[in-house]
Amino acid sequence: MFSSPLSKxxxxxxxxIQAPMAGGITTPELVAAVxxxxxxxxxxxxxxxxxxxxxxxxxxxxxxxxPFQVNLFVPxxxxxxxxxxxxxxxxxxxxxxxxxxxIDIQELPTNFTEPYDELVDVVIDESIxxxxxxxxxxxxxxxxxxxxxxxxxxxxxxxxxxxxxxxxAGMDAVVAQGSEAGGHRGTFSTDFEQAMxxxxxxxxxxxxxxxxxxxxxxxxxxxxxxxxxxxxGASAVQMGTAFLTCEESGTNPIHQKTILESFEDSTVxxxxxxGKPARGIHNYFIEQMNDYxxxxxxxxxxxxxxxxxxxxxxxQQNIRFMSLWSGQGARLSKKTTAAxxxxxxxxxxxxxxxxxx
Amino acid sequence: MFSSPLSKxxxxxxxxIQAPMAGGITTPELVAAVxxxxxxxxxxxxxxxxxxxxxxxxxxxxxxxxPFQVNLFVPxxxxxxxxxxxxxxxxxxxxxxxxxxxIDIQELPTNFTEPYDELVDVVIDESIxxxxxxxxxxxxxxxxxxxxxxxxxxxxxxxxxxxxxxxxAGMDAVVAQGSEAGGHRGTFSTDFEQAMxxxxxxxxxxxxxxxxxxxxxxxxxxxxxxxxxxxxGASAVQMGTAFLTCEESGTNPIHQKTILESFEDSTVxxxxxxGKPARGIHNYFIEQMNDYxxxxxxxxxxxxxxxxxxxxxxxQQNIRFMSLWSGQGARLSKKTTAAxxxxxxxxxxxxxxxxxx
Numbered sequence: 001m002f003s004s005p006l007s008k009x010x011x012x013x014x015x016x017i018q019a020p021m022a023g024g025i026t027t028p029e030l031v032a033a034v035x036x037x038x039x040x041x042x043x044x045x046x047x048x049x050x051x052x053x054x055x056x057x058x059x060x061x062x063x064x065x066x067p068f069q070v071n072l073f074v075p076x077x078x079x080x081x082x083x084x085x086x087x088x089x090x091x092x093x094x095x096x097x098x099x100x101x102x103i104d105i106q107e108l109p110t111n112f113t114e115p116y117d118e119l120v121d122v123v124i125d126e127s128i129x130x131x132x133x134x135x136x137x138x139x140x141x142x143x144x145x146x147x148x149x150x151x152x153x154x155x156x157x158x159x160x161x162x163x164x165x166x167x168x169a170g171m172d173a174v175v176a177q178g179s180e181a182g183g184h185r186g187t188f189s190t191d192f193e194q195a196m197x198x199x200x201x202x203x204x205x206x207x208x209x210x211x212x213x214x215x216x217x218x219x220x221x222x223x224x225x226x227x228x229x230x231x232x233g234a235s236a237v238q239m240g241t242a243f244l245t246c247e248e249s250g251t252n253p254i255h256q257k258t259i260l261e262s263f264e265d266s267t268v269x270x271x272x273x274x275g276k277p278a279r280g281i282h283n284y285f286i287e288q289m290n291d292y293x294x295x296x297x298x299x300x301x302x303x304x305x306x307x308x309x310x311x312x313x314x315x316q317q318n319i320r321f322m323s324l325w326s327g328q329g330a331r332l333s334k335k336t337t338a339a340x341x342x343x344x345x346x347x348x349x350x351x352x353x354x355x356x357x
Numbered sequence: 358m359f360s361s362p363l364s365k366x367x368x369x370x371x372x373x374i375q376a377p378m379a380g381g382i383t384t385p386e387l388v389a390a391v392x393x394x395x396x397x398x399x400x401x402x403x404x405x406x407x408x409x410x411x412x413x414x415x416x417x418x419x420x421x422x423x424p425f426q427v428n429l430f431v432p433x434x435x436x437x438x439x440x441x442x443x444x445x446x447x448x449x450x451x452x453x454x455x456x457x458x459x460i461d462i463q464e465l466p467t468n469f470t471e472p473y474d475e476l477v478d479v480v481i482d483e484s485i486x487x488x489x490x491x492x493x494x495x496x497x498x499x500x501x502x503x504x505x506x507x508x509x510x511x512x513x514x515x516x517x518x519x520x521x522x523x524x525x526a527g528m529d530a531v532v533a534q535g536s537e538a539g540g541h542r543g544t545f546s547t548d549f550e551q552a553m554x555x556x557x558x559x560x561x562x563x564x565x566x567x568x569x570x571x572x573x574x575x576x577x578x579x580x581x582x583x584x585x586x587x588x589x590g591a592s593a594v595q596m597g598t599a600f601l602t603c604e605e606s607g608t609n610p611i612h613q614k615t616i617l618e619s620f621e622d623s624t625v626x627x628x629x630x631x632g633k634p635a636r637g638i639h640n641y642f643i644e645q646m647n648d649y650x651x652x653x654x655x656x657x658x659x660x661x662x663x664x665x666x667x668x669x670x671x672x673q674q675n676i677r678f679m680s681l682w683s684g685q686g687a688r689l690s691k692k693t694t695a696a697x698x699x700x701x702x703x704x705x706x707x708x709x710x711x712x713x714x
Contacts, residue, residue, distance in 0.1 A: 002714075159622045160688065179536060180555035194622040194639065198537035198555030200585055201576030201685035205621045208688070219558030228557055228585040231714045264562045265516045265551040282551065328558035331517065331565070357359075357588045 001346045006213040006235035013038030019240030020071030022046030029248040032063030033338035041068040050118035057126045067129045074136035075116045090297050101312045109304040124149045136188040137169045156186035158195040163206045173213040176206040180219025182241045182327035184278040192277045207233030221332035223348035241327040246338045254317040262330035273323040275302030284320035358703045363570040363592035370395030376597030377428030379403030386605040389420030390695035398425040407475035414483045424486045431493030432473045447654050458669045466661040481506045493545040494526045513543035515552040520563045530570040533563040537576025539598045539684035541635040549634050564590030578689035580705035598684040603695045611674040619687035630680040632659030641677035
């Protein structure tokens with residue numbers, strides 16, 4: 001497997017980063033398994049309380065003495081003011097689905113703020129060596145505090161301009177998220193549709209325009225994707241969907257099964273679950289909500305409104321209402337362990353090189 | 358440069374195919390220059406009359422004795438019946454723009470059928486060695502006639518299933534068109550949005566599921582893209598945007614200039630120009646027509662309706678109304694010659710291999 005200066009800086013054997021995936025996916029078992037296998041495990045702190053992040057970090061430390069990273073959502077700069085009427089209207093769109101799931105009508109959530117500052121404190125307090133950010137550029141103060149604490153900081157870009165801004169802000173590396181990626185789009189500074197750039201185009205253009213290392217994300221599922229990312233100029237890869245179906249992940253079993261049975265064209269990008277565009281497997285809820293796109297409030301409001309629906313659907317293993325995040329490489333997904341996945345990728349990579357692809 | 362069994366079958370030195378780009382781009386000079394440089398030039402017969410296709414082929418033969426291909430649009434199976442009222446309504450959407458371009462209101466076009474059968478006859482008559490298809494699967498009869506004439510036949514797929522169907526129909530190779538590609542989406546059997554699959558995910562999944570060679574298309578602009586496509590399993594690449602800015606191409610100079618100044622996130626996929634989704638640089642016409650998507654008739658009707666507008670805008674070098682087709686690799690575009698482009702890609706490829714990427 002190729003090694004890069006970035007691998008050395010991150011203190012990892014293989015340039016394979018397990019993508020931070022919020023919502024209970026990145027269990028201490030998954031994160032530790034990835035790091036123990038020579039990659040970089042990642043805890044996604046999105047939707048976590050400071051207490052549960054600390055607990056998750058401590059459990060992970062029990063399972064590995066290798067480095068792992070924590071990812072933080074950068075809160076939106078302009079908190080969108082929503083009236084109670086707007087929220088009620090958006091909430092009402094969900095009521096027809098409550099029947100099918102036998103859920104009572106919920107109280108309207110009132111507080112959408114996330115404990116970002118406290119999560120940053122936890123990360124510094126726990127001396128996390130690698131900290132990545134999604135949805136924007138952290139403040140100078142946060143970056144300085146993390147760097148003083150010795151952390152390597154990584155931003156997420158979906159365009160060249162976003163990557164340039166992240167470099168200027170002091171990031172040590174940038175994840176270039178191609179349009180193939182599952183889950184939330186990291187786009188923070190432009191129209192998200194124009195920023196749906198495929199990896200084979202995005203990676204070299206980002207590499208040409210910044211001088212810090214680029215981590216390729218989106219559609220990378222096996223050694224072919226890793227080698228392709230390398231030849232396009234990436235210093236490491238970040239794989240999400242490939243780890244979603246690993247045994248150690250906290251992914252709902254029916255979500256795993258659905259990915260394992262899905263195809264390259266099973267997904268769409270939708271904002272109906274969270275208010276932010278994200279790639280997931282097309283299902284009934286997406287289809288039904290499609291016509292109401294203009295009524296859907298932005299993240300984090302919509303995320304809070306659909307929270308009960310998604311949780312209950314998950315409990316009932318009802319894929320019609322679950323957010324089945326997946327990238328476009330679903331046909332290449334396997335039910336395996338994180339250690340096996342990394343071992344197989346490394347071995348297949350060596351074989352590709354040996355037989356000259 | 359890597360060579361593959363496909364290169365041998367196509368009788369070319371380098372596995373680089375110049376994408377067929379309709380609308381006057383693929384001049385005999387461009388096609389011959391590509392073939393003379395060791396790649397495979399392509400005449401796009403879309404929008405051509407049988408006479409002009411024959412003329413174009415004969416001129417190309419004057420300029421090269423190397424093989425080149427002709428691409429054919431497969432006509433839609435279900436000709437959509439449009440009422441005069443529907444056409445008038447769609448045409449009226451364009452009238453506000455006629456003022457700016459100082460065009461008189463045009464007569465409504467009445468005949469949208471394309472001379473597909475006659476184009477096939479020309480291709481057979483002129484003993485074209487490689488014939489590719491876009492927008493569907495040609496009939497068994499057409500495939501048989503071409504094969505009896507000794508032609509190598511290539512289909513275009515945007516999903517694994519489309520590739521499987523093309524292989525079953527008897528195609529000798531398949532172009533896998535990634536979402537990065539400029540111009541028209543080749544999607545013919547599914548929802549085009551779900552079929553917007555990035556190359557890094559699409560190529561390996563297509564390769565795994567068919568046994569004929571796969572030609573990677575979409576976002577490939579330089580040696581890095583070529584090598585990435587190779588490691589993902591492709592037997593050749595098809596490059597479009599990279600050839601659009603070559604001196605021999607028939608691309609409008611202002612279209613070339615716009616691509617040369619554009620970025621990875623300058624494009625959108627829109628049906629407003631032709632009635633079929635296609636990727637081009639975002640401009641005023643796309644923006645203005647965005648709200649009327651539901652009123653836009655399918656190809657070829659919308660293509661006929663906007664024909665005068667596009668032609669006149671081109672003459673006036675008014676990029677606000679031109680279909681500025683481009684892929685997502687625009688930052689990597691260069692003003693050069695086709696021979697130089699191929700030479701540079703081959704040299705840079707050898708350097709990538711020599712220094713182990």
